[in-house]
Amino acid sequence: MIHAPTIVWFRDDFRLADNPALLEAEKLHKPILCVVILDEAHLPGAAARWWLDRAIRSLDGDLRRMGGSLHVFRGPAGQVLTEIVSHTGADTVVWNRRYDLKGRETDTAIKAGLRAEGIAVHSFPGGLLHEPWRIRTRAGGQYKIFTAFWRGMRETHPTPFPPAPAPEKLAFAPLASPPAGLLPQQGDYGLLPTRPDWTGGLQEMWTPGEGEAHDRFAHFMRDGLDTYATARDFPAENASxxxxxxxxxxxxxxAQIWHGATEKGFPERFxxxxxxxDFAWSLLFSAPDMATRNLRPEFDAMPWRDDPAGLARWQQGQTGYPLVDAGMRELWHTGWMHNRVRMVVASFLVKHLxxxxxxxxxxxxxxxxDHDPASNPxxxxxxxxxxVDAAPYFRIMNPVLQSRKFDPHGAYIRRWVPELACLSDKAIHTPWETEIPRGYPAPIVDHRLARERALHAWKTMGSGAGQE
Ligand SMILES: Cc1cc2nc3c(=O)[nH]c(=O)nc-3n(C[C@H](O)[C@H](O)[C@H](O)COP(=O)(O)OP(=O)(O)OC[C@H]3O[C@@H](n4cnc5c(N)ncnc54)[C@H](O)[C@@H]3O)c2cc1C
Structure with missing residues (x-):
């Protein structure tokens, strides 16, 4: 007897292990059809699209080793899924949840539409430690402060569910011809930049995929144990x-990382x-517009400057502040930036500029x-x-002191700002105090004046002037 297939819709979950939707499909004992839908409304930013391209290829390779493949389609997700369902006669669709508002709205509508057609739809937890509505205050509200969230989590949900292994065997449904009107995307998924192709640095740095994730984690478990707590703030150390x-x-x-790290006795800090x-996702769940709305509404009155030239110099790593420029260039080259430096560059944009x-x-x-719609905002x-749980605005990071403290020998700066490599360990943090090497800019703003300007702006906003 030929069984109607189960469709497994992959979104932010390019893996075989600890994948509840895939496990459910396996349990149903029907052939499965693994699909990805490139829906313009849900595609990430440019660097993450590069990763998505590689993630698709990597999962496709893993599925092929099990005798199947990943079918990639482009178009509005609801429409595409409906066509695949009717073309294949599938009677079940499964996926792991996403938690941003747009994703939730799309998924709710698709679920309702498919169910109305008599198709079974099952959704499962995504890759967080706990569902974003799970960790709540005693009164049932959203935690506003991370330390309270952490304490609440440790008290009420001390450990996430143990991760599940990858299915050993899967039976795949064939898809001989694509559904009418749906072109499967083969070879070029249209996710990569072409003119110019700026992804060389990303390719040097990363190998997206499940196998690499576990290799990297194993490596980190082996080498990071002794240094994580002490060296994670030093960008030249490669300790995170x-x-x-x-x-x-x-x-x-x-959950895989949590359990692996706990078994190895990794510091609680990690x-x-x-x-x-998880805290970021729980906040996003209760404040879905967190990327566009000040969570403290008094900041709606902040007199931000309109400064496209300043913004461009910050983006290009040309502010004249070495640690800021090193971070922005690392980001441009690799698509990633060290956490401490992310804090420094963010503070610099918001306060100095x-x-x-x-x-x-x-x-x-x-x-x-690694951009995600919760952690970033x-x-x-x-x-x-x-x-809500923020560093007070009036605490203005000094980019020179941060540089001296966290990159004392300038190793990180030398790597990303080669114009400054010739300077001594002392001079590299403040090139303007000696002689600025050719090709490197003078500081875009004076730290002291910028600090005063930022504090003045904050005071005029009327949020408790003179509190410092
Ligand atoms: C302005 C700014 C923007 C950021 N945007 C993002 C983003 O879009 N996506 C993102 O994943 N992280 C973001 N972060 C958080 C953090 O910088 C990165 O998660 C971290 O640098 C990743 O490096 P790692 O994997 O070596 O971290 P590790 O120190 O090894 O930590 C392990 C994991 O914990 C999580 N994590 C660590 N710190 C944070 C944090 N502050 N917030 C949320 N999760 C954290 C990450 O998933 C990380 O991989 C941002 C930080 C700042 C200051």
Whole structure:
């Protein structure tokens, strides 16, 4: 007897292991059809699109080794799924959840539409430690402060569910001809830049995929144990896991990392970082417009500057502040930036240049391979002082002191700003105090004046002048 196939719709979960939707499909004992739908309304920024292209190819390779493949389509997801269902006679569709508002709305509508046609639809937890509505205050509300969220999580949900293994065997449904009107995307998924192709640095740095995610994690478990807690803030040290884009695309789940790290006795500090990611998603769940709205409404009156030239110099790593420029160039080249430096560059844009944090958020959304719609705005709002659990606006990071403290020998700066490589360990943080090497700009703003301007703006906004 020929069974109606089950469609497994992959979105942010390019993996075989710890994949509840795939496991459900396996349990149904019917042939499965694995699909990806490139829906313009849900595609990520440019750097993450490069990753998505590679993620698709990697999962396709893994499925081919099991005798199947990944079918890639382009178009509005609801329409595409409906056509695939009617073309194949599938009676079940499964997926792992996504939690941004647009994704949720699309998925709810698709679920209702398919069910109305008599198709079974099942959705499962995505790759967070806990569902974003799970960790709640005693009164049932959203935690506003991370430390309280962390405490609440440890008390009520001390460990995420143990991760499930990959299915050993899968039976795949054939798709001999594509559904009428639906062209399967083969070879070129239309996700990569062409003129010019700026992805060389990304290709040098990353190998997207589930296998690489686990290799990287194993390597980090072996070498990172002794250094993570002490060296993670030093960008030249390579002491953090660099798993963020692998988590973003679901090559590995937070639960897999949590359990692996706990078994190895990894410091709690690392588990807390994973919990920051969950905190971001829980915030986004209750404030879906977090990328566009100040969570502290008093900042709606902030007199941000309109400064396209300043924004462009920040984006290009040409501010004249070495640590800021190193970070922005690392981002442009690799699609990633060290966390400490992300904080420094964000603070610099918002406070030294007095540019609205949303412009920085958008630049990161387009250039980060790990960009996600929860972590990025939450961290921007944290650094801008506009968020719920945020560094107070009047605490203005000094980019020179940060540079001396976290890159004391200038190794990170030398790597990304080669014009400054000839300077001494002391002079490299403040090239303008000696002689600025050719090709490197003078500082775009004077730190002291910029600080005064930022504080003045904040005071005129009327948020408790003179509190410092
Ligand atoms: C302005 C700004 C924007 C950011 N935008 C993003 C983003 O779009 N996507 C993103 O994944 N991270 C973002 N971060 C958080 C953080 O910088 C990265 O998660 C981290 O640098 C990833 O490196 P890692 O994997 O080596 O981290 P590790 O230190 O090894 O931490 C392990 C994991 O914990 C999670 N994590 C760690 N710190 C944070 C944090 N502050 N917030 C949320 N999750 C965290 C990440 O998934 C990370 O992979 C942003 C930070 C700032 C200051």
């Amino acid at each position: 896991s660099r798993l963020s884009p692998f988590l973003r695309f679901g090559h590995v789940t937070a 588990l807390m970082e994973l919990a920051w990611r 007095l540019i609205d944090w949303r412009q920085g958020e958008q630049w990161f959304a387009d250039t980060l391979v 939450m961290n921007w709002q944290w650094n801008a002082g506009t968020g």
